[in-house]
Amino acid sequence: MHRLDTDVAPSRAAFRPSLECWPDAGVYQLWIEVSQQMGVQIGHLGRFVFPVGRYIYTDRASRGLRARVSRHAVGGQRKHWHIDYLLAEEYARIVSVVLASPDPNDECAANQRAGDGGRCIASGFGSSDCRAGCTTHLWRITEPRPPEPIRQPIEGRISEHR
Ligand SMILES: [Zn+2]
Numbered sequence: 001m002h003r004l005d006t007d008v009a010p011s012r013a014a015f016r017p018s019l020e021c022w023p024d025a026g027v028y029q030l031w032i033e034v035s036q037q038m039g040v041q042i043g044h045l046g047r048f049v050f051p052v053g054r055y056i057y058t059d060r061a062s063r064g065l066r067a068r069v070s071r072h073a074v075g076g077q078r079k080h081w082h083i084d085y086l087l088a089e090e091y092a093r094i095v096s097v098v099l100a101s102p103d104p105n106d107e108c109a110a111n112q113r114a115g116d117g118g119r120c121i122a123s124g125f126g127s128s129d130c131r132a133g134c135t136t137h138l139w140r141i142t143e144p145r146p147p148e149p150i151r152q153p154i155e156g157r158i159s160e161h162r
Contacts, residue, residue: 019066019156022099026065027107029114030057030072031096032086042085048122050086054141056118057083058111059126060104069097069156082125083138097156108132117143 032055041047059081061068071077072087073094079085086092100110111127111134118139126137 019070022066022069022156023102024065025062025104026102027058027060027100027104027110028065028069029098029100029110030059030083030094031055031098032057032092033095034092036091038089038091040086040089042082042122042125043079045082045122045124048125050092050121051140055121055138056114056141057086057126057138058100058107058114059083059137060107062104065099073097082122086138095157108134111137111139114141115139117141 034050034052034055037049037051039047039049059068072083075087077084079088087094100106108130109132112132115134115136118141120136121140122138123136127134130137
C-alpha cells in the first residue's frame with residue numbers, strides 16, 4: 001500500500017483524519033493562526049505586518065494535493081511559495097485544512113468567498129499566477145463565522161508534536 005509522507009515521518013505534525021481520504025487534486029484552504037503580531041519578509045513580494053488573528057490561505061493542486069498539504073503541515077522545507085515564508089514563522093501555525101473543492105478550477109471562487117469576510121494584509125500574496133484578478137489569496141478573517149466551502153468539504157485538523 002502506498003504510504004503518505006505524513007504517515008512515514010510526522011516530525012512536527014500529524015493529520016487527522018488521514019489525508020488518504022482526500023482526492024489528489026483540488027482546492028485547499030489553510031486556516032492559519034497568528035498568535036503574535038509580526039513583520040515578515042515574503043520573498044520578493046515585500047515585507048508585511050501580520051496582526052494577530054485567523055487567516056485563510058487558498059491554493060490549488062492539479063495533482064499531488066495530498067503531498068502538498070502534507071508538506072505544508074510538516075513544514076521546514078526550502079521556501080518556494082509565499083506561504084512558506086509565513087509558515088516558517090514561530091507565531092504562525094496551521095490549525096486546520098479544508099478541501100474546498102475537488103475541482104482545481106474553483107480556486108479563485110473559493111478564495112473570493114473567503115475574502116468576503118476578510119481583510120487583505122499582503123497584496124499579491126499567492127496570487128501571482130491568478131487569472132481571476134484576486135487581490136490576494138491570503139485573507140485575515142474578521143467575521144466570526146467561517147465562509148462556506150464550495151462543496152463537500154473535508155476538514156482535517158493538524159496535531160502538532162513540537
Ligand atoms: Zn485568484
